[in-house]
Amino acid sequence: MTADLSFGFSSYSFHAKLSTGEMTLPQVIDWVAASEGEHLELAVLGDAADSPIPTIASDPAYVDEIRARAESAGVPLSNLAVGANFLTEDEAELEAQIQRVQQYVDLAERLGITRMRHDVVAHRGLDGDDTPLFEQALPSIVAASKRIAQYAATKGITTSLENHGFFVQAADRVRRIIHAVDEPNFRTTLDVGNFVCVDETPEVSVAQNLPYAMVVHFKDFYIRPADADPGEGWFRSRGGRHLRGAVVGNGDIDLRAVARAIRASDFSGYAAIEFEGWEDCLLGCERGLANARRLFETA
Template sequence: MRLSVSSYSLSRWMRENNKKLNQAIDWIANHAEGIEFSGLNLKEGEDPIRKAKAVRKRCDDKGLTIVGYCTGANLFQPDEKSQRNEIEKTKKQVEVAATLGVGNMRHDVMYGFPENWKGPKTLNTVLKRVVPAIRDIADFGQSLGVRTTLENHGFYMQAPDRVEKLIQTVNHPNYGLTIDLGNFLCVNADPVKAVATLAKYAIHAHIKDFHVKPKKQMPSTGWFATPTDIALRGAIIGHGNVDLLSCLKLLKKAGYKSWLSLEFEGMEEPTFGVAQGLIEAKRLIDLTCGARTKK
């Protein structure tokens, strides 16, 4: 396993300090071997393919491997025209991923039912609409050498049983899972049990940690409520409640040998939080794999 950093981890640092994406790339290049992009911070009207080419060159010049690309998508649309538009928009993002030279792209599936939805609000209703769209995008990704994935996030498609049901129903050789080790807590699922079930589907992985409190004890700042009875706050890797070592050992047991992208969304200053998290993540990888990680 090799360690990378998601650009998402420095999004607050960029926003609060008027930093550009290139500066985030430079910072990550000094601390890790790889980078995963959560969007490309496009300006209005900016060409995404041109930006992807420039970003790829910047990373190449810095000796930084681009290990993944993440984008949003809402494939549960109320009508066929909107559905087709969303599919085509997501395919454009696959082209961005291919331009970056990455072998995998995570796209979202849905964010819940629309407020004006009149039909049944069941998982089967969702699957009937989103599965053909996911297969269409996976086919397109396969033609460009980009594997497409679901991530366990966004509340609706986050519980381990729903994630597995979706992947099994899609049943496409070019589709799998970006497994986020911390995000299962967002639906109060045990991360270790979830990873034990889902590790076999993993194409890419995020290492993330959370502090946990009962929702009734949630402070007014820094925490967010989940749909369950707990509240969460992003944590520096190893400082929270996720048993990350057990999760990593399960990933290894399942044969996972690829990148771990560090995601940090805590209250601490982001570069401090990421740097401290990298120290602990390296230690955990060494305990799991028995080899010293670089940087």
């Protein structure tokens, strides 16, 4: 078996320019069209009406403009990624979260997107052993994700959770949720780099979760030991290691081994570069895509 990947970008890779207004989303779409990229994922950061990435508060005319621009540029919109938090004992709050994510399913449909990633908890860096809290949160996470997946199925949309945000970043927790939800259109957005945030070995965890992958994110990190002193600009893994975003192929993750695992699988579909490094984002995207293609072709 040989995996067949369509390489593109997450809009999060362009966050440095989108957030300052240096680039608009239509300009990003045009840049992707002129690049070697084949698609663009839209990553929503908050629900603001003036967000450059369409949100549920956006003017419908702007949503239609983005869909039309992508179609005319020949850039498929591959995935809509949104935040969500089902870690609550407040039933009204949980219901509000479910309905909000269902509105994003509607937005995905309007954008012509058939894949959507939603988080299941907020980004919480909980100290110590959070296993009891995970067990407590699991029923509401599963119930909410199941309702959303069933709603999305009526629109031909596949939903997913990502190994993302520490609380559900480990490969086994992602799989446990997928199996518990037990809907054919509920899968995972598989970020090959995020496993290092919880000190897992990416090539091992990627291989474990590939059978459930809807979309793959290519990402890289520089990794330094917990007792190192690399200075500002780094964050810590669950176990205390220092991490910093890198151009795909420039960091310390064994992406060649990851590429071999993907090639050995039957995964085919969208692979998005998610650049989080210090370099200019256009340079990071261009070089990251070239490196990802080379790694995949030579793995």
